[in-house]
Amino acid sequence: xxxxxxxxxxxxxxxxxxxxxxxxxxxxxxxxxxxxxxxxxxxxxxxxxxxxxxxxxxxxxxxxxxxxxxxxxxxxxxxxxxxxxxxxxxxxxxxxxxxxxxxxxxxxxxxxxxxxxxxxxxxxxxxxxxxxxxxxxxxxxxxxxxxxxxxxxxxxxxxxxxxxxxxxxxxxxxxxxxxxxxxxxxxxxxxxxxxxxxxxxxxxxxxxxxxxx
Numbered sequence: 235x236x237x238x239x240x241x242x243x244x245x246x247x248x249x250x251x252x253x254x255x256x257x258x259x260x261x262x263x264x265x266x267x268x269x270x271x272x273x274x275x276x277x278x279x280x281x282x283x284x285x286x287x288x289x290x291x292x293x294x295x296x297x298x299x300x301x302x303x304x305x306x307x308x309x310x311x312x313x314x315x316x317x318x319x320x321x322x323x324x325x326x327x328x329x330x331x332x333x334x335x336x337x338x339x340x341x342x343x344x345x346x347x348x349x350x351x352x353x354x355x356x357x358x359x360x361x362x363x364x365x366x367x368x369x370x371x372x373x374x375x376x377x378x379x380x381x382x383x384x385x386x387x388x389x390x391x392x393x394x395x396x397x398x399x400x401x402x403x404x405x406x407x408x409x410x411x412x413x414x415x416x417x418x419x420x421x422x423x424x425x426x427x428x429x430x431x432x433x434x435x436x437x438x439x440x441x442x443x444x445x446x447x
Contacts, residue, residue, distance in 0.1 A: 237411040252396025255317050256382040263325030271333025281334055288327035296385055300392045312393035325378050332374035336367035369442050372435030379431055380424045
């Protein structure tokens with residue numbers, strides 16, 4: 235705690251960078267995964283192929299991606315875009331599997347009722363399927379946001395990593411206080427954003443709270 239108090243400005247700068255590198259991939263992953271996951275759900279072979287491709291992407295070590303991406307995209311290894319692209323791939327890989335699974339949780343009787351009153355495919359997806367799938371989807375979203383916050387630190391090994399720089403600097407200086415400070419702040423960020431996503435999910439699905447009551 236003494237290190238955090240004495241170096242508050244530096245730690246805050248690392249924290250801001252850390253959040254930027256963790257949350258931008260999450261948002262991009264959502265933009266990609268929600269429409270793709272919704273489309274592949276109705277095509278069994280395409281859904282299986284998506285699951286296989288996502289599993290393959292997620293098994294690639296993050297450090298390997300940080301090395302592979304720059305020559306492919308044409309950017310420097312220490313470019314923050316390197317970490318953003320890698321974490322976007324991971325985020326999309328998890329979310330694109332979660333979307334069909336969440337949609338599967340919507341009761342068939344509700345879908346039949348929507349069809350019976352004349353909802354078209356697009357209208358039903360936007361106003362019935364996706365809203366009712368939110369409780370299941372949010373559980374995966376919480377995993378992704380916490381995972382991103384943890385994995386950003388690995389980027390410090392290639393010169394980009396927010397709070398991960400406290401780990402590398404602390405190791406190089408043989409200064410455990412700096413490493414412990416990085417761990418504390420990373421854990422706090424993960425816990426805070428996990429609760430934020432949870433609360434946003436509760437606000438977006440008030441019927442779940444009323445049903446539980």
